[in-house]
Amino acid sequence: MRDLVADVTLEPKNLMLPIFVKEGLEAPRSIEGMADVLQHTEQSFLDVLDDAIGAGIKSVMFFAVPKIRDAKGSQATAENGILSRVIRSARAHVGNDLVLVADLCLDEFTDHGHCGVLDNQGLIDNDSTLIRYADMGLVLAAAGADLLGTSGMMDGQVASIRKALDLRGFENTGILAYSAKYASGFYGPFRNAVESALDGDRKTYQQDYRRTREGLAEVELDLAEGADLIMVKPALVYLDVIAKAAAVSNRPVAAYLVSGEYAMVEASAKAGVIDRELAIFEILYSIRRAGAQIICTYWALEFAKKLKEQR
Template sequence: MINRPRRLRTTPAMRELVADVTLSPKNLMLPVFVKEGITEPREIPGMPGVLQHTEESFLHILDDAIAAGIVSVMFFAVPEHRDETGSQACLSEGIMSRVTRAAREHVGDALVLVADLCLDEFTDHGHCGVLDSSGAVDNDATLEHYVAMASALADAGADLLGTSGMMDGQVAAIRAGLDARGFVNTGILAYAAKYASNFYGPFRNAVESQLSGDRKTYQQDFRRTKEGAEEILLDLEEGADMVMVKPALAYMDVLTQAAQLSSKPVAAYVVSGEYSMVETAAAQGVIPREATIFELLYALKRAGANIICTYWALEFAQKLKEQS
Protein backbone atom coordinates (compact mmCIF):
# COMPACT_ATOMS: atom_id res chain seq x y z
CA MET A 1 0.00 0.00 0.00
CA ILE A 2 1.68 3.21 -1.20
CA ASN A 3 -0.88 5.82 -0.13
CA ARG A 4 -1.64 5.91 3.57
CA PRO A 5 -3.48 9.14 4.42
CA ARG A 6 -3.30 8.25 8.10
CA ARG A 7 0.42 9.12 8.08
CA LEU A 8 -0.60 12.78 8.28
CA ARG A 9 -2.90 12.17 11.26
CA THR A 10 -0.52 10.35 13.56
CA THR A 11 0.09 13.00 16.25
CA PRO A 12 -1.34 16.34 17.33
CA ALA A 13 1.79 18.04 16.01
CA MET A 14 1.43 16.34 12.61
CA ARG A 15 -2.22 17.31 12.37
CA GLU A 16 -1.32 20.88 13.26
CA LEU A 17 1.41 20.91 10.62
CA VAL A 18 -0.88 19.98 7.74
CA ALA A 19 -4.06 21.83 8.78
CA ASP A 20 -4.96 24.28 6.02
CA VAL A 21 -8.00 26.00 7.57
CA THR A 22 -7.22 28.63 10.16
CA LEU A 23 -9.47 30.53 12.53
CA SER A 24 -8.63 33.65 14.49
CA PRO A 25 -10.51 36.19 16.63
CA LYS A 26 -10.56 38.64 13.71
CA ASN A 27 -12.79 36.21 11.79
CA LEU A 28 -15.52 36.45 14.46
CA MET A 29 -18.11 39.24 14.47
CA LEU A 30 -19.98 39.82 17.73
CA PRO A 31 -23.72 40.66 17.64
CA VAL A 32 -24.76 43.03 20.47
CA PHE A 33 -28.34 43.81 21.54
CA VAL A 34 -29.10 47.12 23.26
CA LYS A 35 -32.56 47.84 24.70
CA GLU A 36 -33.82 51.33 25.28
CA GLY A 37 -35.07 52.19 28.76
CA ILE A 38 -33.70 49.31 30.86
CA THR A 39 -31.35 49.80 33.81
CA GLU A 40 -29.83 46.30 34.03
CA PRO A 41 -28.84 43.77 31.34
CA ARG A 42 -31.42 41.04 30.74
CA GLU A 43 -30.93 37.47 29.58
CA ILE A 44 -32.80 36.65 26.39
CA PRO A 45 -35.25 33.71 26.54
CA GLY A 46 -34.03 30.84 24.39
CA MET A 47 -30.50 32.27 24.07
CA PRO A 48 -28.56 31.18 27.17
CA GLY A 49 -25.72 33.55 27.97
CA VAL A 50 -26.85 36.27 25.53
CA LEU A 51 -28.10 39.56 26.98
CA GLN A 52 -30.08 42.62 26.11
CA HIS A 53 -27.71 45.37 27.24
CA THR A 54 -28.34 48.82 28.58
CA GLU A 55 -26.97 51.87 26.82
CA GLU A 56 -24.14 51.82 29.34
CA SER A 57 -23.39 48.12 29.83
CA PHE A 58 -22.81 47.39 26.15
CA LEU A 59 -19.72 49.60 26.19
CA HIS A 60 -18.02 47.15 28.56
CA ILE A 61 -18.67 44.35 26.06
CA LEU A 62 -16.86 46.39 23.43
CA ASP A 63 -13.84 46.62 25.73
CA ASP A 64 -13.94 42.84 26.22
CA ALA A 65 -14.18 42.31 22.47
CA ILE A 66 -11.11 44.44 21.79
CA ALA A 67 -9.17 42.63 24.51
CA ALA A 68 -10.08 39.28 22.92
CA GLY A 69 -8.84 40.34 19.48
CA ILE A 70 -12.27 40.80 17.89
CA VAL A 71 -12.31 43.57 15.29
CA SER A 72 -16.03 43.85 14.41
CA VAL A 73 -19.35 44.10 16.22
CA MET A 74 -22.91 44.28 14.88
CA PHE A 75 -25.54 46.28 16.76
CA PHE A 76 -29.25 45.55 17.11
CA ALA A 77 -31.39 48.07 18.98
CA VAL A 78 -34.70 47.52 20.74
CA PRO A 79 -36.78 50.72 21.01
CA GLU A 80 -39.35 51.56 23.68
CA HIS A 81 -41.86 52.81 21.10
CA ARG A 82 -42.86 51.40 17.72
CA ASP A 83 -45.16 52.61 14.96
CA GLU A 84 -46.39 51.60 11.50
CA THR A 85 -43.36 52.94 9.63
CA GLY A 86 -40.63 52.27 12.18
CA SER A 87 -39.90 55.98 12.36
CA GLN A 88 -37.59 55.63 15.37
CA ALA A 89 -35.09 53.87 13.11
CA CYS A 90 -34.50 57.00 11.04
CA LEU A 91 -33.99 59.49 13.85
CA SER A 92 -30.55 60.95 14.50
CA GLU A 93 -31.29 60.61 18.22
CA GLY A 94 -33.04 57.24 17.99
CA ILE A 95 -31.73 54.27 19.96
CA MET A 96 -29.74 52.77 17.08
CA SER A 97 -28.07 56.07 16.25
CA ARG A 98 -27.29 56.70 19.93
CA VAL A 99 -25.74 53.25 20.32
CA THR A 100 -23.62 53.69 17.21
CA ARG A 101 -22.48 57.17 18.23
CA ALA A 102 -21.64 56.08 21.77
CA ALA A 103 -19.68 53.11 20.48
CA ARG A 104 -17.69 55.26 18.08
CA GLU A 105 -16.83 57.72 20.85
CA HIS A 106 -15.85 54.87 23.16
CA VAL A 107 -13.67 52.72 20.88
CA GLY A 108 -12.52 55.12 18.17
CA ASP A 109 -11.29 53.06 15.24
CA ALA A 110 -10.45 49.98 17.30
CA LEU A 111 -13.57 48.16 16.08
CA VAL A 112 -15.48 48.00 12.82
CA LEU A 113 -18.99 49.08 13.80
CA VAL A 114 -21.79 47.38 11.87
CA ALA A 115 -25.29 48.77 12.34
CA ASP A 116 -28.25 46.57 11.44
CA LEU A 117 -30.31 48.39 8.83
CA CYS A 118 -33.85 47.07 8.95
CA LEU A 119 -37.23 48.18 10.24
CA ASP A 120 -38.46 45.00 11.90
CA GLU A 121 -37.33 46.02 15.41
CA PHE A 122 -39.02 49.39 14.98
CA THR A 123 -42.41 48.61 13.39
CA ASP A 124 -45.47 47.76 15.42
CA HIS A 125 -46.31 44.97 12.96
CA GLY A 126 -42.83 43.43 13.00
CA HIS A 127 -42.25 43.36 9.25
CA CYS A 128 -39.00 44.58 7.70
CA GLY A 129 -40.71 47.34 5.74
CA VAL A 130 -43.74 49.59 5.54
CA LEU A 131 -47.08 48.11 4.57
CA ASP A 132 -49.42 49.08 1.75
CA SER A 133 -53.19 49.36 2.03
CA SER A 134 -53.60 45.61 1.63
CA GLY A 135 -51.16 44.80 4.45
CA ALA A 136 -48.36 43.62 2.15
CA VAL A 137 -44.82 44.97 2.46
CA ASP A 138 -44.36 47.81 -0.03
CA ASN A 139 -40.90 47.24 -1.47
CA ASP A 140 -40.25 50.64 -3.07
CA ALA A 141 -41.77 52.70 -0.28
CA THR A 142 -39.61 50.77 2.17
CA LEU A 143 -36.46 51.75 0.25
CA GLU A 144 -37.10 55.40 1.05
CA HIS A 145 -37.06 54.58 4.76
CA TYR A 146 -33.91 52.49 4.38
CA VAL A 147 -32.12 55.43 2.76
CA ALA A 148 -33.13 57.72 5.62
CA MET A 149 -32.01 55.16 8.19
CA ALA A 150 -28.72 54.64 6.37
CA SER A 151 -27.99 58.37 6.46
CA ALA A 152 -28.71 58.57 10.19
CA LEU A 153 -26.47 55.59 10.98
CA ALA A 154 -23.66 56.74 8.74
CA ASP A 155 -23.78 60.15 10.38
CA ALA A 156 -23.63 58.44 13.80
CA GLY A 157 -20.38 56.72 12.80
CA ALA A 158 -21.22 53.27 11.45
CA ASP A 159 -18.49 51.74 9.29
CA LEU A 160 -20.81 49.19 7.69
CA LEU A 161 -24.57 48.95 7.33
CA GLY A 162 -26.02 45.46 7.59
CA THR A 163 -28.80 45.55 5.01
CA SER A 164 -30.97 42.73 6.30
CA GLY A 165 -34.45 43.60 4.99
CA MET A 166 -34.28 41.64 1.70
CA MET A 167 -36.07 44.31 -0.33
CA ASP A 168 -35.37 44.28 -4.06
CA GLY A 169 -32.91 47.03 -4.99
CA GLN A 170 -32.04 47.89 -1.39
CA VAL A 171 -28.27 47.94 -1.88
CA ALA A 172 -28.46 50.21 -4.93
CA ALA A 173 -30.87 52.61 -3.21
CA ILE A 174 -28.82 52.79 -0.02
CA ARG A 175 -25.55 53.20 -1.91
CA ALA A 176 -26.96 56.04 -3.98
CA GLY A 177 -28.44 57.68 -0.90
CA LEU A 178 -25.20 57.47 1.05
CA ASP A 179 -23.14 58.84 -1.82
CA ALA A 180 -25.53 61.72 -2.42
CA ARG A 181 -25.13 62.74 1.22
CA GLY A 182 -21.33 62.49 1.19
CA PHE A 183 -21.04 59.18 3.06
CA VAL A 184 -18.91 57.60 0.35
CA ASN A 185 -16.76 55.68 2.84
CA THR A 186 -19.65 54.01 4.66
CA GLY A 187 -19.76 50.41 3.46
CA ILE A 188 -22.60 47.95 2.94
CA LEU A 189 -22.63 44.43 4.37
CA ALA A 190 -25.45 43.00 2.28
CA TYR A 191 -27.55 40.17 3.62
CA ALA A 192 -27.52 38.84 0.10
CA ALA A 193 -28.85 35.34 0.69
CA LYS A 194 -31.21 35.48 3.66
CA TYR A 195 -33.75 32.73 3.95
CA ALA A 196 -37.24 32.56 5.48
CA SER A 197 -35.90 30.20 8.10
CA ASN A 198 -37.33 28.39 11.09
CA PHE A 199 -34.12 29.09 13.01
CA TYR A 200 -34.88 32.74 13.86
CA GLY A 201 -37.22 32.16 16.77
CA PRO A 202 -35.03 33.17 19.74
CA PHE A 203 -33.83 36.29 17.89
CA ARG A 204 -37.40 37.54 17.92
CA ASN A 205 -37.24 37.37 21.71
CA ALA A 206 -33.99 39.36 21.58
CA VAL A 207 -35.55 42.24 19.64
CA GLU A 208 -39.06 41.74 21.08
CA SER A 209 -40.48 41.36 17.59
CA GLN A 210 -44.15 42.19 17.08
CA LEU A 211 -44.42 39.97 14.00
CA SER A 212 -47.45 37.83 13.32
CA GLY A 213 -47.33 35.75 10.18
CA ASP A 214 -44.13 35.27 8.24
CA ARG A 215 -41.69 36.98 5.87
CA LYS A 216 -41.87 34.53 3.00
CA THR A 217 -42.77 37.19 0.42
CA TYR A 218 -39.37 38.84 0.78
CA GLN A 219 -36.97 36.39 2.42
CA GLN A 220 -35.80 33.50 0.24
CA ASP A 221 -37.44 30.08 -0.10
CA PHE A 222 -35.11 27.35 1.18
CA ARG A 223 -36.35 24.97 -1.51
CA ARG A 224 -34.73 26.93 -4.35
CA THR A 225 -31.15 26.19 -5.38
CA LYS A 226 -30.23 29.05 -7.73
CA GLU A 227 -31.93 32.01 -6.10
CA GLY A 228 -29.12 32.49 -3.58
CA ALA A 229 -26.58 32.96 -6.35
CA GLU A 230 -28.87 35.39 -8.14
CA GLU A 231 -29.32 37.52 -5.03
CA ILE A 232 -25.59 37.51 -4.28
CA LEU A 233 -24.71 38.66 -7.78
CA LEU A 234 -27.40 41.35 -7.73
CA ASP A 235 -26.09 42.81 -4.47
CA LEU A 236 -22.52 42.79 -5.75
CA GLU A 237 -23.62 44.57 -8.93
CA GLU A 238 -25.50 47.14 -6.84
CA GLY A 239 -22.39 48.02 -4.84
CA ALA A 240 -22.21 45.71 -1.82
CA ASP A 241 -18.82 45.76 -0.10
CA MET A 242 -19.43 42.40 1.58
CA VAL A 243 -22.13 39.75 1.25
CA MET A 244 -23.68 37.57 3.93
CA VAL A 245 -25.44 34.20 4.01
CA LYS A 246 -28.03 33.76 6.77
CA PRO A 247 -28.57 31.29 8.42
CA ALA A 248 -25.13 29.72 8.30
CA LEU A 249 -25.12 26.10 9.44
CA ALA A 250 -28.12 24.95 7.40
CA TYR A 251 -26.90 26.80 4.28
CA MET A 252 -23.24 25.89 3.89
CA ASP A 253 -23.86 24.98 0.26
CA VAL A 254 -25.00 28.55 -0.38
CA LEU A 255 -22.03 29.86 1.61
CA THR A 256 -19.59 27.93 -0.59
CA GLN A 257 -21.38 29.21 -3.67
CA ALA A 258 -21.10 32.78 -2.37
CA ALA A 259 -17.36 32.37 -1.80
CA GLN A 260 -16.95 31.11 -5.36
CA LEU A 261 -18.99 33.95 -6.87
CA SER A 262 -17.77 36.89 -4.83
CA SER A 263 -14.50 38.77 -5.08
CA LYS A 264 -15.63 40.66 -1.96
CA PRO A 265 -15.48 39.27 1.61
CA VAL A 266 -18.17 36.74 2.52
CA ALA A 267 -19.85 36.55 5.92
CA ALA A 268 -22.05 33.88 7.50
CA TYR A 269 -24.44 34.43 10.41
CA VAL A 270 -24.93 31.58 12.90
CA VAL A 271 -28.46 32.54 13.88
CA SER A 272 -30.22 32.27 17.20
CA GLY A 273 -31.94 28.94 16.62
CA GLU A 274 -28.72 27.33 15.45
CA TYR A 275 -26.95 28.71 18.52
CA SER A 276 -29.70 27.52 20.87
CA MET A 277 -29.86 24.09 19.27
CA VAL A 278 -26.17 23.49 20.01
CA GLU A 279 -26.39 24.97 23.50
CA THR A 280 -29.41 22.83 24.36
CA ALA A 281 -27.81 19.63 23.10
CA ALA A 282 -24.62 20.42 25.02
CA ALA A 283 -26.55 21.16 28.21
CA GLN A 284 -28.22 17.74 27.88
CA GLY A 285 -24.83 16.07 27.57
CA VAL A 286 -25.57 14.88 24.04
CA ILE A 287 -22.53 16.60 22.51
CA PRO A 288 -19.30 18.08 23.91
CA ARG A 289 -19.93 21.83 23.86
CA GLU A 290 -16.53 23.43 23.21
CA ALA A 291 -15.31 20.84 20.72
CA THR A 292 -18.59 20.97 18.80
CA ILE A 293 -18.61 24.76 18.55
CA PHE A 294 -15.02 24.79 17.34
CA GLU A 295 -15.91 22.16 14.75
CA LEU A 296 -18.79 24.28 13.47
CA LEU A 297 -16.73 27.48 13.33
CA TYR A 298 -13.95 25.74 11.41
CA ALA A 299 -16.53 24.17 9.10
CA LEU A 300 -17.91 27.60 8.23
CA LYS A 301 -14.42 28.89 7.56
CA ARG A 302 -13.73 25.82 5.40
CA ALA A 303 -16.96 26.41 3.50
CA GLY A 304 -15.79 29.90 2.54
CA ALA A 305 -16.68 32.37 5.28
CA ASN A 306 -14.18 35.17 5.82
CA ILE A 307 -16.31 36.51 8.67
CA ILE A 308 -18.53 34.53 11.04
CA CYS A 309 -21.18 36.49 12.91
CA THR A 310 -21.90 34.46 16.02
CA TYR A 311 -23.09 34.76 19.62
CA TRP A 312 -20.07 32.63 20.52
CA ALA A 313 -17.69 35.29 19.19
CA LEU A 314 -16.44 36.73 22.47
CA GLU A 315 -16.02 33.42 24.31
CA PHE A 316 -14.30 31.66 21.43
CA ALA A 317 -12.14 34.63 20.48
CA GLN A 318 -10.82 34.46 24.02
CA LYS A 319 -10.19 30.72 23.65
CA LEU A 320 -8.41 31.22 20.32
CA LYS A 321 -6.26 33.93 21.84
CA GLU A 322 -5.29 31.61 24.68
CA GLN A 323 -4.31 28.93 22.18
CA SER A 324 -2.04 31.22 20.15
Protein backbone atom coordinates in the same frame (compact mmCIF):
# COMPACT_ATOMS: atom_id res chain seq x y z
CA MET B 1 1.34 16.92 12.92
CA ARG B 2 -2.37 17.73 12.65
CA ASP B 3 -1.66 21.43 13.25
CA LEU B 4 1.15 21.32 10.70
CA VAL B 5 -1.06 20.14 7.85
CA ALA B 6 -4.30 21.95 8.75
CA ASP B 7 -5.34 24.18 5.84
CA VAL B 8 -8.33 26.01 7.36
CA THR B 9 -7.62 28.77 9.85
CA LEU B 10 -9.80 30.46 12.45
CA GLU B 11 -8.76 33.64 14.23
CA PRO B 12 -10.54 36.14 16.50
CA LYS B 13 -10.70 38.59 13.58
CA ASN B 14 -12.97 36.12 11.73
CA LEU B 15 -15.66 36.43 14.43
CA MET B 16 -18.21 39.24 14.47
CA LEU B 17 -20.10 39.83 17.73
CA PRO B 18 -23.82 40.74 17.66
CA ILE B 19 -24.93 43.05 20.50
CA PHE B 20 -28.48 43.88 21.60
CA VAL B 21 -29.22 47.19 23.33
CA LYS B 22 -32.67 47.99 24.73
CA GLU B 23 -33.86 51.55 25.26
CA GLY B 24 -34.73 52.37 28.86
CA LEU B 25 -33.29 49.16 30.31
CA GLU B 26 -31.78 49.67 33.77
CA ALA B 27 -29.75 46.45 33.98
CA PRO B 28 -28.71 43.77 31.47
CA ARG B 29 -31.42 41.18 30.94
CA SER B 30 -31.33 37.57 29.77
CA ILE B 31 -33.05 36.53 26.54
CA GLU B 32 -35.40 33.57 26.39
CA GLY B 33 -33.91 30.76 24.33
CA MET B 34 -30.42 32.30 24.13
CA ALA B 35 -28.25 31.08 26.97
CA ASP B 36 -25.73 33.70 28.18
CA VAL B 37 -26.81 36.29 25.59
CA LEU B 38 -28.11 39.56 27.05
CA GLN B 39 -30.10 42.63 26.20
CA HIS B 40 -27.77 45.43 27.28
CA THR B 41 -28.29 48.89 28.64
CA GLU B 42 -26.82 51.94 26.94
CA GLN B 43 -23.96 51.74 29.43
CA SER B 44 -23.34 48.03 29.92
CA PHE B 45 -22.68 47.31 26.24
CA LEU B 46 -19.59 49.52 26.40
CA ASP B 47 -17.92 46.98 28.69
CA VAL B 48 -18.62 44.31 26.07
CA LEU B 49 -16.79 46.42 23.50
CA ASP B 50 -13.75 46.55 25.76
CA ASP B 51 -13.86 42.77 26.16
CA ALA B 52 -14.17 42.33 22.40
CA ILE B 53 -11.10 44.46 21.73
CA GLY B 54 -9.17 42.57 24.37
CA ALA B 55 -10.09 39.25 22.76
CA GLY B 56 -8.89 40.35 19.32
CA ILE B 57 -12.34 40.75 17.76
CA LYS B 58 -12.41 43.30 14.94
CA SER B 59 -16.14 43.86 14.36
CA VAL B 60 -19.44 44.11 16.22
CA MET B 61 -23.00 44.35 14.94
CA PHE B 62 -25.65 46.37 16.79
CA PHE B 63 -29.36 45.66 17.13
CA ALA B 64 -31.51 48.13 19.07
CA VAL B 65 -34.85 47.68 20.80
CA PRO B 66 -36.82 50.98 20.99
CA LYS B 67 -39.48 51.98 23.48
CA ILE B 68 -41.84 53.29 20.80
CA ARG B 69 -42.88 51.51 17.61
CA ASP B 70 -45.22 52.48 14.79
CA ALA B 71 -46.25 51.30 11.34
CA LYS B 72 -43.38 53.04 9.53
CA GLY B 73 -40.69 52.39 12.14
CA SER B 74 -40.18 56.11 12.72
CA GLN B 75 -37.53 55.61 15.40
CA ALA B 76 -35.27 53.94 12.85
CA THR B 77 -34.65 57.32 11.21
CA ALA B 78 -34.65 59.45 14.36
CA GLU B 79 -31.31 61.22 14.61
CA ASN B 80 -31.31 60.64 18.36
CA GLY B 81 -33.03 57.25 18.25
CA ILE B 82 -31.68 54.32 20.22
CA LEU B 83 -29.63 52.76 17.42
CA SER B 84 -28.08 56.09 16.45
CA ARG B 85 -27.21 56.79 20.09
CA VAL B 86 -25.61 53.37 20.43
CA ILE B 87 -23.46 53.90 17.33
CA ARG B 88 -22.33 57.35 18.47
CA SER B 89 -21.57 56.10 21.96
CA ALA B 90 -19.64 53.12 20.63
CA ARG B 91 -17.60 55.28 18.25
CA ALA B 92 -16.68 57.69 21.04
CA HIS B 93 -15.70 54.77 23.28
CA VAL B 94 -13.58 52.65 20.92
CA GLY B 95 -12.39 55.12 18.30
CA ASN B 96 -11.25 53.04 15.33
CA ASP B 97 -10.43 49.90 17.32
CA LEU B 98 -13.59 48.13 16.11
CA VAL B 99 -15.54 48.02 12.87
CA LEU B 100 -19.05 49.13 13.85
CA VAL B 101 -21.86 47.46 11.93
CA ALA B 102 -25.41 48.79 12.25
CA ASP B 103 -28.37 46.59 11.40
CA LEU B 104 -30.30 48.49 8.73
CA CYS B 105 -33.80 47.07 8.90
CA LEU B 106 -37.18 48.25 10.15
CA ASP B 107 -38.37 45.10 11.90
CA GLU B 108 -37.14 46.15 15.34
CA PHE B 109 -38.91 49.50 14.93
CA THR B 110 -42.29 48.59 13.40
CA ASP B 111 -45.37 47.73 15.43
CA HIS B 112 -46.22 44.94 12.96
CA GLY B 113 -42.75 43.38 13.05
CA HIS B 114 -42.17 43.28 9.31
CA CYS B 115 -38.98 44.54 7.72
CA GLY B 116 -40.66 47.24 5.66
CA VAL B 117 -43.60 49.52 5.09
CA LEU B 118 -46.97 47.82 4.51
CA ASP B 119 -49.52 48.81 1.87
CA ASN B 120 -53.29 49.03 2.33
CA GLN B 121 -53.60 45.26 1.95
CA GLY B 122 -51.02 44.54 4.62
CA LEU B 123 -48.34 43.49 2.13
CA ILE B 124 -44.80 44.81 1.93
CA ASP B 125 -44.47 47.92 -0.25
CA ASN B 126 -40.97 47.36 -1.60
CA ASP B 127 -40.39 50.82 -3.15
CA SER B 128 -41.74 52.77 -0.19
CA THR B 129 -39.50 50.71 2.04
CA LEU B 130 -36.44 51.60 -0.04
CA ILE B 131 -37.03 55.28 0.75
CA ARG B 132 -37.12 54.46 4.46
CA TYR B 133 -33.94 52.37 4.14
CA ALA B 134 -32.09 55.19 2.38
CA ASP B 135 -33.06 57.63 5.14
CA MET B 136 -32.06 55.13 7.82
CA GLY B 137 -28.71 54.56 6.13
CA LEU B 138 -27.96 58.29 6.16
CA VAL B 139 -28.80 58.59 9.85
CA LEU B 140 -26.61 55.62 10.79
CA ALA B 141 -23.73 56.78 8.61
CA ALA B 142 -23.87 60.21 10.23
CA ALA B 143 -23.81 58.52 13.65
CA GLY B 144 -20.53 56.81 12.74
CA ALA B 145 -21.35 53.32 11.44
CA ASP B 146 -18.62 51.76 9.30
CA LEU B 147 -20.89 49.17 7.70
CA LEU B 148 -24.64 48.97 7.21
CA GLY B 149 -26.11 45.48 7.40
CA THR B 150 -28.96 45.45 4.88
CA SER B 151 -30.96 42.60 6.41
CA GLY B 152 -34.41 43.64 5.15
CA MET B 153 -34.28 41.71 1.86
CA MET B 154 -36.01 44.32 -0.30
CA ASP B 155 -35.31 44.28 -4.04
CA GLY B 156 -32.86 47.04 -4.95
CA GLN B 157 -31.96 47.93 -1.36
CA VAL B 158 -28.19 47.98 -1.87
CA ALA B 159 -28.41 50.31 -4.88
CA SER B 160 -30.87 52.62 -3.13
CA ILE B 161 -28.76 52.93 0.02
CA ARG B 162 -25.49 53.23 -1.89
CA LYS B 163 -26.87 56.07 -4.01
CA ALA B 164 -28.16 57.94 -0.97
CA LEU B 165 -24.86 57.55 0.88
CA ASP B 166 -22.78 58.73 -2.06
CA LEU B 167 -24.97 61.77 -2.72
CA ARG B 168 -24.57 62.89 0.89
CA GLY B 169 -20.80 62.39 1.04
CA PHE B 170 -20.71 59.05 2.86
CA GLU B 171 -18.68 57.25 0.20
CA ASN B 172 -16.60 55.50 2.86
CA THR B 173 -19.57 53.95 4.63
CA GLY B 174 -19.73 50.35 3.45
CA ILE B 175 -22.61 47.96 2.87
CA LEU B 176 -22.76 44.44 4.28
CA ALA B 177 -25.44 43.02 2.02
CA TYR B 178 -27.65 40.20 3.26
CA SER B 179 -27.68 38.68 -0.20
CA ALA B 180 -28.92 35.19 0.61
CA LYS B 181 -31.22 35.37 3.63
CA TYR B 182 -33.71 32.57 3.93
CA ALA B 183 -37.18 32.34 5.47
CA SER B 184 -35.89 30.07 8.19
CA GLY B 185 -37.28 28.26 11.21
CA PHE B 186 -34.10 29.11 13.13
CA TYR B 187 -34.85 32.77 13.90
CA GLY B 188 -37.15 32.29 16.89
CA PRO B 189 -34.82 33.24 19.78
CA PHE B 190 -33.63 36.34 17.89
CA ARG B 191 -37.19 37.60 17.79
CA ASN B 192 -37.22 37.33 21.57
CA ALA B 193 -34.00 39.35 21.66
CA VAL B 194 -35.51 42.25 19.70
CA GLU B 195 -39.01 41.73 21.12
CA SER B 196 -40.44 41.38 17.63
CA ALA B 197 -44.14 42.03 17.13
CA LEU B 198 -44.26 39.84 14.02
CA ASP B 199 -47.41 37.80 13.50
CA GLY B 200 -46.95 35.47 10.56
CA ASP B 201 -43.86 35.02 8.39
CA ARG B 202 -41.63 36.83 5.90
CA LYS B 203 -41.86 34.41 3.01
CA THR B 204 -42.85 37.14 0.54
CA TYR B 205 -39.42 38.75 0.79
CA GLN B 206 -37.04 36.22 2.35
CA GLN B 207 -35.81 33.34 0.22
CA ASP B 208 -37.16 29.80 -0.08
CA TYR B 209 -34.83 27.23 1.47
CA ARG B 210 -35.65 24.82 -1.37
CA ARG B 211 -33.79 27.02 -3.87
CA THR B 212 -30.11 27.82 -4.40
CA ARG B 213 -30.09 29.63 -7.76
CA GLU B 214 -32.10 32.51 -6.30
CA GLY B 215 -29.52 33.05 -3.57
CA LEU B 216 -26.68 33.19 -6.06
CA ALA B 217 -28.65 35.53 -8.31
CA GLU B 218 -29.15 37.86 -5.34
CA VAL B 219 -25.42 37.72 -4.57
CA GLU B 220 -24.63 38.83 -8.12
CA LEU B 221 -27.25 41.59 -8.01
CA ASP B 222 -25.96 42.96 -4.70
CA LEU B 223 -22.38 42.95 -5.95
CA ALA B 224 -23.46 44.83 -9.08
CA GLU B 225 -25.33 47.35 -6.92
CA GLY B 226 -22.23 48.15 -4.87
CA ALA B 227 -22.10 45.76 -1.91
CA ASP B 228 -18.76 45.74 -0.09
CA LEU B 229 -19.38 42.41 1.64
CA ILE B 230 -22.10 39.81 1.22
CA MET B 231 -23.88 37.74 3.87
CA VAL B 232 -25.48 34.30 3.89
CA LYS B 233 -28.01 33.72 6.68
CA PRO B 234 -28.46 31.25 8.38
CA ALA B 235 -25.02 29.64 8.24
CA LEU B 236 -24.89 26.10 9.56
CA VAL B 237 -27.76 24.71 7.47
CA TYR B 238 -26.67 26.70 4.37
CA LEU B 239 -23.01 25.72 4.07
CA ASP B 240 -23.59 24.80 0.42
CA VAL B 241 -24.87 28.31 -0.31
CA ILE B 242 -21.87 29.86 1.46
CA ALA B 243 -19.51 27.77 -0.68
CA LYS B 244 -21.29 28.72 -3.91
CA ALA B 245 -21.40 32.39 -2.93
CA ALA B 246 -17.69 32.38 -2.12
CA ALA B 247 -16.98 30.85 -5.52
CA VAL B 248 -18.70 33.68 -7.42
CA SER B 249 -18.06 36.69 -5.16
CA ASN B 250 -15.18 39.10 -5.65
CA ARG B 251 -15.98 40.59 -2.23
CA PRO B 252 -15.55 39.07 1.24
CA VAL B 253 -18.25 36.63 2.30
CA ALA B 254 -19.84 36.66 5.76
CA ALA B 255 -22.21 34.16 7.34
CA TYR B 256 -24.60 34.60 10.27
CA LEU B 257 -24.77 31.67 12.67
CA VAL B 258 -28.27 32.46 13.83
CA SER B 259 -30.03 32.23 17.17
CA GLY B 260 -31.81 28.93 16.57
CA GLU B 261 -28.58 27.25 15.49
CA TYR B 262 -26.93 28.64 18.61
CA ALA B 263 -29.79 27.49 20.85
CA MET B 264 -29.82 24.01 19.31
CA VAL B 265 -26.17 23.44 20.21
CA GLU B 266 -26.50 24.93 23.68
CA ALA B 267 -29.52 22.76 24.46
CA SER B 268 -27.71 19.62 23.29
CA ALA B 269 -24.67 20.50 25.37
CA LYS B 270 -26.82 21.19 28.43
CA ALA B 271 -28.44 17.78 27.98
CA GLY B 272 -24.98 16.22 28.02
CA VAL B 273 -25.26 14.60 24.60
CA ILE B 274 -22.42 16.51 22.90
CA ASP B 275 -19.04 17.95 23.84
CA ARG B 276 -19.92 21.67 23.72
CA GLU B 277 -16.51 23.18 22.98
CA LEU B 278 -15.57 20.55 20.43
CA ALA B 279 -18.92 20.92 18.65
CA ILE B 280 -18.73 24.71 18.50
CA PHE B 281 -15.19 24.71 17.17
CA GLU B 282 -16.23 22.15 14.56
CA ILE B 283 -19.15 24.34 13.49
CA LEU B 284 -17.04 27.50 13.27
CA TYR B 285 -14.38 25.74 11.25
CA SER B 286 -17.02 24.26 8.95
CA ILE B 287 -18.28 27.74 8.10
CA ARG B 288 -14.72 28.90 7.43
CA ARG B 289 -14.14 25.77 5.36
CA ALA B 290 -17.20 26.58 3.28
CA GLY B 291 -15.65 29.94 2.39
CA ALA B 292 -16.89 32.57 4.85
CA GLN B 293 -14.24 35.06 5.92
CA ILE B 294 -16.44 36.53 8.66
CA ILE B 295 -18.74 34.61 11.01
CA CYS B 296 -21.35 36.60 12.91
CA THR B 297 -21.96 34.50 16.02
CA TYR B 298 -23.13 34.77 19.63
CA TRP B 299 -20.10 32.66 20.54
CA ALA B 300 -17.73 35.31 19.17
CA LEU B 301 -16.45 36.70 22.45
CA GLU B 302 -16.07 33.37 24.26
CA PHE B 303 -14.34 31.62 21.38
CA ALA B 304 -12.18 34.57 20.40
CA LYS B 305 -10.76 34.33 23.92
CA LYS B 306 -10.22 30.58 23.52
CA LEU B 307 -8.47 31.11 20.19
CA LYS B 308 -6.26 33.78 21.72
CA GLU B 309 -5.33 31.43 24.57
CA GLN B 310 -4.47 28.67 22.10
CA ARG B 311 -2.13 31.00 20.22
